[in-house]
Amino acid sequence: MREANGDVFKDPDTGFSFSQQNVQITTGSSYITMRIAIPSGSAAGQPYDAVLQIVAPVAAGWVGLAWGGSMTNNPLLIGWLNGASGVASIRRASxxxxPVADSSATVQVLPKGTKSNGTHWQITAKCTGCTSFTTTGTTKKSLNPAGTNRLAFAYSKTKPSQPASGTSPITVHDLFQYWDHDFAAAANADFAGLVQRNL
Ligand code: HEM
Known part of the structure; x- marks a missing residue:
């Protein structure tokens, strides 16, 4: 079942409470779901880790989240399925x-939140450096842990050409879209413990 936008999704697999957004990708009933979890008590203006869970139809080759809400000058977390495992990569474009691989943020796939079936794949990954980053020059942007943040997504039907490699080339998206994501609903007590549980 698909919960409504802004709802909290309590994930029985990983134990995280996610604030979620469904992005419609066809005129039918095909959606990509973006779920975000952050540590409770995260302070405004300070960096904090975030866990992103992507649920995508099998037709999606790669799915990316732009943490700054546009393609350029912010961390782009891209994920895709490779056999039974998930691959995630941080890229950046000016x-x-x-976009090129970028080390200003780091991403770690959480295997217990990564799975697929005949219709969908799901990957769950922790990012350090995705909620506070430089945009251009020395300008910093920090995402508000207690309110909404403008995010963007993109996806391509084409799988990365070297799916086992986090630095695989990718082809341009078939669709991108923006929304305001509710981070206030994304707080998780014992965030670090939940990350450990899902390694
Ligand atoms: C090979 C990889 C990519 C290429 C060649 C590419 C190219 C482009 C181009 C040409 C546009 C302008 C389209 C228009 O104005 O209609 C665009 C827009 C956009 N792209 Fe990409 N893109 C790539 C990857 C990505 C990734 C990985 C993301 C996010 C994770 C992303 C997010 C966006 C967004 C949100 C826009 C809308 C304009 C903006 O916010 O800057 N793109 N892209």
Whole structure:
């Protein structure tokens, strides 16, 4: 079942409480779901880790989240399925051309939140550096842990050409979209413990 936008999804697999958004990708009933969990008590203006869970139809080759709400000058967390496991990668772009691998944020796939079936794949990954980052020059942007943040997503039907590699080339998206994601509903007590449980 698909919960409504802004609802909290209590994930029985991972134990995280996610604030979620469903992004419609066809005129039918095909959606990509973006779920975010953060530590409770995260302070405004300070970096904090975030866990992203992506649920995508099997037709999606890669799915990415732009933490700053646009393609350029912010961390892009891209994920895809490789056999039974998930691959996640941080990229960055300063123009509307293929983003390059970027080490200003780090991502770790949480295997217990990663799975697929005949219709969908799901990956869950922790990012350090996705909620506080430089945009251009020395300008910093920090996502508000107690309110909404403008995010963007993109996805491509084409799988990365070297699916086992986090630095695989990717092809341009078939669709992108924006929304305001509710981070206030994403707080998790014992966030660090939940991360450990899902390694
Ligand atoms: C090979 C990889 C990619 C290429 C060649 C590419 C290229 C482009 C181009 C040409 C546009 C402008 C389209 C228009 O104005 O209609 C665009 C827009 C956009 N792209 Fe990408 N892109 C790539 C990867 C990504 C990734 C990985 C993300 C996010 C995770 C992303 C997010 C966006 C968004 C949100 C827009 C809307 C404009 C903006 O917010 O800047 N793109 N892209």
């Amino acid at each position: 123009s509307h051309t293929a």
